Amino acid sequence: MVKAFIGQIVHTKSLNDFEIFTNGFVAVDENGTIIDTGSNFQLWQSKNIAKFTEIKEIHLKEEQFLMPGLVDCHIHAPQVAQIGLGLDMPLLDWLNTYTFPLEAKFADQNFAARVYKKVVESTIKCGTTLASYFGTNNKDSTLILAREACRQGQRALVGKVCSNCNSPDFYVETTEESVFATMDFVNDMKKLNTDLVQPTITPRFALSCTKELLAQLGEIAKEYNLHIQSHISESISEVEFVKSIFSSSYAEAYDAAGLLTEKTIMAHAVHLEDDEIELLKKRGTSVAHCPASNTMLSSGFCDVLRLIKKGVKVGLGTDVSGGNSVSIQDAILRALDVSHHLEFVKKQDIKGSGTLKPSQDEYAPINYKQAIFLATLGGAQALAVDHITGNFIKGKEFDALIIDTSIHPLHNFDANSTAAAEHKLLELVQKFIYVGDDRNIVNVFVAGKKIK
Ligand SMILES: [Zn+2]
Missing domain, CATH: 2.30.40.10 (Urease, subunit C, domain 1)
Known part of the structure; x- marks a missing residue:
C-alpha cells in the first residue's frame, strides 16, 4: 500500500x-x-x-x-554513559581521566546491552534517523550496539574502535588483535543481513594507532569497500603530537595508510592546513563538524564555510560525550553559535584585548536553512549515503x-x-x-x- x-x-x-x-x-x-x-x-x-x-x-x-530525519555523523555510543562529565578538561586529559576507563567497561556485555539500548532510544527520540557510531575496542559489545540499532529500526554505521598504542594498559590491543577483531566484526555484521546497519572501519585516531595498524585497516576498508571514520586535527597539542610521530601532516598520516577515501569521514578538522583541506577534497573525504565538543574541550573554532568553499563535504556530529547532547537539533544551534562567534572573532574589535581588528573579512555566518542542510542532506553526503537518504x-x-x-x-x-x-x-x-x-x-x- x-x-x-x-x-x-x-x-x-x-x-x-x-x-x-x-x-x-x-x-x-x-x-x-x-x-x-x-x-x-x-x-x-x-x-x-x-x-x-x-x-x-x-x-x-x-x-x-x-x-x-537528522543525521549524526559522529557519536561515541559508549560515552553516553558519562555524558556531561569532565567537560572542564582539555581533550587528552579528558580521554585519560574519564573516557578510556569507561570504554574499557564495555568488555562487560551486560553493561553494554543496557547502555546501548538507551543510546539508540535517546537518539531516535531526538530525531536521529542515521548515526555514525563509534563503539569501543570490544568487538562483541560493539555488535550489541549494531543489533540494537537494527532492532529499533535506526539507520547506522557502526565501528569497532581500533587502538594499539599511546593508550592505557587496560584499554589497548596488539596490532594482530585489532586487525583480527575488525575482520571478525565485519563478517559478523554481514550476518545481520540488513541494509540499515553497516560496519565502518574505525581507527580511534592517528595517535592511538601505529602506522602498521593504520595501513592494515586501510587495506581491509579497500578490500571490502567499507566506510571509514576517525578524528583529525581536533586540538593543537594533538596535531603537534601527530606531526612528531608521523613526520607528516595529520591528513598525510591517514592518506599514507589509504584511509582517506570517498567513504571516509573525519571528525573535527578544526586546525587543518590549506594543503590538508586540498588533500581531503582530492580524496573525496568528508568532515563531521562537532561544534559542541570543539567548544567544551577547548579544541577551537572550526570554520565550516572554509571547508565547504574548498569543496569538502560537511555534516554535523554531536560527538557525545565530548559534546553534551545527543540531539542533532542541538548541534544545529551550536553550529550557528560557532559560526556567529567566528564572525565576531574575525570582525569585532574585542574590548580589552588590546588589539584592533580591521573589519575587512567578507565572512558571513551560516543561516538556519544551511544548518538544516548540514544536519540532513549534508550529513548523508558526508557519510556517502546520500543516494539512500x-x-x-x-x-x-x-x-x-x-x-x-x-x-x-x-x-x-x-x-x-x-x-x-x-x-x-x-x-x-x-x-x-x-x-x-x-x-x-x-x-x-x-x-x-x-x-x-
Ligand atoms: Zn569523537
Whole structure:
C-alpha cells in the first residue's frame, strides 16, 4: 500500500537550496521508498490512481510539518554513559581521566546491552534517523550496539574502535588483535543481513594507532569497500603530537595508510592546513563538524564555510560525550553559535584585548536553512549515503520527522496570521530549530517505518 504524507513539507537539495511545499505531498511505497514528492497531491493521485490501487492519505495538521530525519555523523555510543562529565578538561586529559576507563567497561556485555539500548532510544527520540557510531575496542559489545540499532529500526554505521598504542594498559590491543577483531566484526555484521546497519572501519585516531595498524585497516576498508571514520586535527597539542610521530601532516598520516577515501569521514578538522583541506577534497573525504565538543574541550573554532568553499563535504556530529547532547537539533544551534562567534572573532574589535581588528573579512555566518542542510542532506553526503537518504527526492528511502509546533515548549499564537503560507511555514521551522526540542518531534520514520 502506498502512503501519502500531505501537508507542509521542507527539505534541502543543496547548501543554498531549501525547498518548501506549503501544501505538498511525499508518496512512499510499501518498501519505504519515496515514489514522488510534489506540490499537487490531487493531480498526482489522478495520474496514478490506476497504478496504485490503494493510497493511504496521512494529512498533517496545520501546526505540523514534515522534514528529513537528522543525521549524526559522529557519536561515541559508549560515552553516553558519562555524558556531561569532565567537560572542564582539555581533550587528552579528558580521554585519560574519564573516557578510556569507561570504554574499557564495555568488555562487560551486560553493561553494554543496557547502555546501548538507551543510546539508540535517546537518539531516535531526538530525531536521529542515521548515526555514525563509534563503539569501543570490544568487538562483541560493539555488535550489541549494531543489533540494537537494527532492532529499533535506526539507520547506522557502526565501528569497532581500533587502538594499539599511546593508550592505557587496560584499554589497548596488539596490532594482530585489532586487525583480527575488525575482520571478525565485519563478517559478523554481514550476518545481520540488513541494509540499515553497516560496519565502518574505525581507527580511534592517528595517535592511538601505529602506522602498521593504520595501513592494515586501510587495506581491509579497500578490500571490502567499507566506510571509514576517525578524528583529525581536533586540538593543537594533538596535531603537534601527530606531526612528531608521523613526520607528516595529520591528513598525510591517514592518506599514507589509504584511509582517506570517498567513504571516509573525519571528525573535527578544526586546525587543518590549506594543503590538508586540498588533500581531503582530492580524496573525496568528508568532515563531521562537532561544534559542541570543539567548544567544551577547548579544541577551537572550526570554520565550516572554509571547508565547504574548498569543496569538502560537511555534516554535523554531536560527538557525545565530548559534546553534551545527543540531539542533532542541538548541534544545529551550536553550529550557528560557532559560526556567529567566528564572525565576531574575525570582525569585532574585542574590548580589552588590546588589539584592533580591521573589519575587512567578507565572512558571513551560516543561516538556519544551511544548518538544516548540514544536519540532513549534508550529513548523508558526508557519510556517502546520500543516494539512500537525506531529503525527499524520488527513489530515496523515506527517513523523516513530523514536527509539531503546537506542543510545549513551543506555542503557536498565530501572531502572523495574515502572512503568506510560505512565510508562515518558514516561521514554524524557525520556531522548531531555535526553541523546540525532542518533544516537538512527534514521529520518526526510517525507510518508511515509524520508529517513534
Ligand atoms: Zn569523537
